[in-house]
Amino acid sequence: MTGLDSLFERAARSREVFCNRTLNLRAVRAIGYDMDYTLVHYHVEAWELRAYEHLKRRLLADHWPVEDYAFDPLLVTRGLIIDTELGNVVKANRFGYVKRAFHGTRPLPFDEQRRVYGRTTVDLADRRWVFLNTLFSLSEGCMYLQLVDLLDARRLPEVMGYARLYRRTHESIDAAHAEGELKAEIMADPDRFVMLDPETPPALLDQKTAGKKLMLITNSEWAYTRSIMAYSFDRYLPKGKTWRDLFDVTLVNARKPDFFLGSNPLFEVVSEEGLLRPARALRDGAVFSGGDAMLVERTLGASGDEILYVGDHMWGDVHVSKSALRWRTALVLRELEAEIVALEAFAPLQARLRDFMAEKERLEFEQCRLRLELQRARGGLTRKGGPPIQEIERGLSERRVRLEELDGLISPLAQASDEVGNQRWGPLLRTGNDKSHLARQVENYADIYTSRVSNLLFRTPFAYLRSAQGNLPHDVAQVIAAAAPS
Ligand SMILES: [Mg+2]
Numbered sequence: 001m002t003g004l005d006s007l008f009e010r011a012a013r014s015r016e017v018f019c020n021r022t023l024n025l026r027a028v029r030a031i032g033y034d035m036d037y038t039l040v041h042y043h044v045e046a047w048e049l050r051a052y053e054h055l056k057r058r059l060l061a062d063h064w065p066v067e068d069y070a071f072d073p074l075l076v077t078r079g080l081i082i083d084t085e086l087g088n089v090v091k092a093n094r095f096g097y098v099k100r101a102f103h104g105t106r107p108l109p110f111d112e113q114r115r116v117y118g119r120t121t122v123d124l125a126d127r128r129w130v131f132l133n134t135l136f137s138l139s140e141g142c143m144y145l146q147l148v149d150l151l152d153a154r155r156l157p158e159v160m161g162y163a164r165l166y167r168r169t170h171e172s173i174d175a176a177h178a179e180g181e182l183k184a185e186i187m188a189d190p191d192r193f194v195m196l197d198p199e200t201p202p203a204l205l206d207q208k209t210a211g212k213k214l215m216l217i218t219n220s221e222w223a224y225t226r227s228i229m230a231y232s233f234d235r236y237l238p239k240g241k242t243w244r245d246l247f248d249v250t251l252v253n254a255r256k257p258d259f260f261l262g263s264n265p266l267f268e269v270v271s272e273e274g275l276l277r278p279a280r281a282l283r284d285g286a287v288f289s290g291g292d293a294m295l296v297e298r299t300l301g302a303s304g305d306e307i308l309y310v311g312d313h314m315w316g317d318v319h320v321s322k323s324a325l326r327w328r329t330a331l332v333l334r335e336l337e338a339e340i341v342a343l344e345a346f347a348p349l350q351a352r353l354r355d356f357m358a359e360k361e362r363l364e365f366e367q368c369r370l371r372l373e374l375q376r377a378r379g380g381l382t383r384k385g386g387p388p389i390q391e392i393e394r395g396l397s398e399r400r401v402r403l404e405e406l407d408g409l410i411s412p413l414a415q416a417s418d419e420v421g422n423q424r425w426g427p428l429l430r431t432g433n434d435k436s437h438l439a440r441q442v443e444n445y446a447d448i449y450t451s452r453v454s455n456l457l458f459r460t461p462f463a464y465l466r467s468a469q470g471n472l473p474h475d476v477a478q479v480i481a482a483a484a485p486s
Helices: 003-006 046-060 110-117 135-152 161-176 181-188 202-208 220-235 293-298 312-323 334-376 389-418 437-447 455-459 476-483
Strands: 017-019 029-035 081-083 089-092 098-103 129-131 213-217 249-252 266-269 277-280 288-290 309-310 328-332 449-451
Touching: 017 110, 017 455, 029 293, 046 135, 046 161, 046 181, 089 135, 098 110, 135 161, 161 181, 161 249, 181 220, 202 213, 202 220, 213 293, 220 249, 249 293, 293 309, 293 312, 309 312, 312 437, 328 437, 334 389
Parallel strands: 029 213, 029 309, 213 249, 249 288, 309 328, 328 449
Antiparallel strands: 017 449, 081 089, 081 129, 089 098, 266 277, 266 288
């Protein structure tokens, strides 16, 4: 491959930018970025393990018997929902129907799940349900389920219900985050926690050079932001440039989601140590603390669909900015990368499953027709020229045998398909054949989604990202897919 051809190479599918609503990047004047798990990715197990350890330390100080517990990074995933009323964590489909559940660290058998949730729909507006919005939720989710086990075994020193237990867990992890020790550890040893991506800084540099205003809008405080951004960005920028040169606006302590909803006091960070001074307006190149989205819109002279916001927090970054301001939105979903690779590896088996299911559907249809024919024949409604009863019965019996055979072939394949990417919970955006509750939110609130910010490097700042034609059960596309040779 020579010359121009090398420019046209496509990214691997796992690094694609996926589009729910058509987005012309040329029409976007400003791009705002969240920092943690958006511009900067962490080794999830290392970070969440430390968060878990801090949480555990706080609980041990209150004489809770958690000394033997360890962080299990696979116990919960982003997009699951804690049922604080029953001490469960559930995976729901796009309609809010619970499709899989754990009580504490124990999977809920299907019958029990149906008994408990048969008439219940997950409604995230109800405080009973807590959505795991980000990878930062994994340590909290894991500890909560382990504490549910302790509560059930009556081993906690206090009497409480599952909802109170959740609040205690949440307050403890919040306190662990707030006390700063955790972030001090990250800053002291970023090699251990930060997963560098050499392609993110050039992606932003391209956008800036193409005339976009770039903004960093993070809930992290200044000292942490400065340290982690310098560590992750400066080494990959042209000589003499730092991460500060990329951003027209830098806002720390942004207090999202409130940032998108109301007015917040603004301070300028006037020294590298983080000294604050009240401020009224944003200035190019300066760093501010607090502030709000309306101020950003006034400063940029841009609003709504001229601004793209990129973040990893389903609620705080994407849902609120979309519903309150109609900003264009991008969700960063890092887990997608490994999951797409796993789905691709599973594709040949998925195709076999599809073929078996198609055969099963055909045989079931034929079985229905034969059954009806038999019913009519026995009731004296024999069609002129219709098959004799013995032949109908033979036809039915042949199909019964093949259907039993097919069920034996389909069952292990269907189970394996439900476990792709995560044995306990299955693919992030699917529940069985349907979309997951997370997928529904992604669809509703994220115009585009992708595994990491640097995937925008391949698409360039000039891309016209088009959504695929929606797939409805009656779509011709479905007919084409069904007719495709396997
Ligand atoms: Mg974040």
